[in-house]
Amino acid sequence: MNLEIFKENIIVLNDIDGERARKRYIETFVDTKGEFYKTYIQKRHKYIDGYCYTGYLWDILYHKIAVSEEYIQEIAKNMNDIYVFWDIHSCERILIEDYWKFEKNNVLKMNISTLILGLDYLPEDIYIFDEKCKWSFIFTHEYTDNHRYCLLCGDI
Numbered sequence: 001m002n003l004e005i006f007k008e009n010i011i012v013l014n015d016i017d018g019e020r021a022r023k024r025y026i027e028t029f030v031d032t033k034g035e036f037y038k039t040y041i042q043k044r045h046k047y048i049d050g051y052c053y054t055g056y057l058w059d060i061l062y063h064k065i066a067v068s069e070e071y072i073q074e075i076a077k078n079m080n081d082i083y084v085f086w087d088i089h090s091c092e093r094i095l096i097e098d099y100w101k102f103e104k105n106n107v108l109k110m111n112i113s114t115l116i117l118g119l120d121y122l123p124e125d126i127y128i129f130d131e132k133c134k135w136s137f138i139f140t141h142e143y144t145d146n147h148r149y150c151l152l153c154g155d156i
Contacts, residue, residue: 009111083107101122134155
């Protein structure tokens with residue numbers, strides 16, 4: 001799937017709906033009371049491409065368990081619409097050419113097969129969740145023994 005076909009098969013939520021979805025996710029899955037959140041997520045720094053945070057939400061998720069990418073893909077086969085977003089990081093800190101295919105604060109809606117086919121067009125750290133925030137899968141940029149470090153939160 002090329003980028004244009006990927007974009008035709010997703011919905012980019014408008015700014016208000018996207019911010020609501022991101023906020024609901026953070027309120028459900030992220031420990032916002034700790035010092036890490038206050039220092040590295042809540043406190044944003046000014047960069048040439050806007051205000052960004054420096055931490056990763058997946059570092060402070062409630063009740064996370066490590067799972068394999070294959071496990072996520074197997075479980076997800078039976079899922080319908082999902083939502084996807086990523087950490088709000090600056091191009092000054094992520095030095096990969098042509099990394100951002102979407103705005104940093106975008107939240108996308110799509111089906112799981114579109115996500116799997118379009119992973120190359122998304123940042124490495126993505127948060128995948130259902131509309132009611134019952135569960136979340138996280139694909140991180142970290143690898144252990146040549147396997148991507150992935151997480152599961154909530155009830156599947």
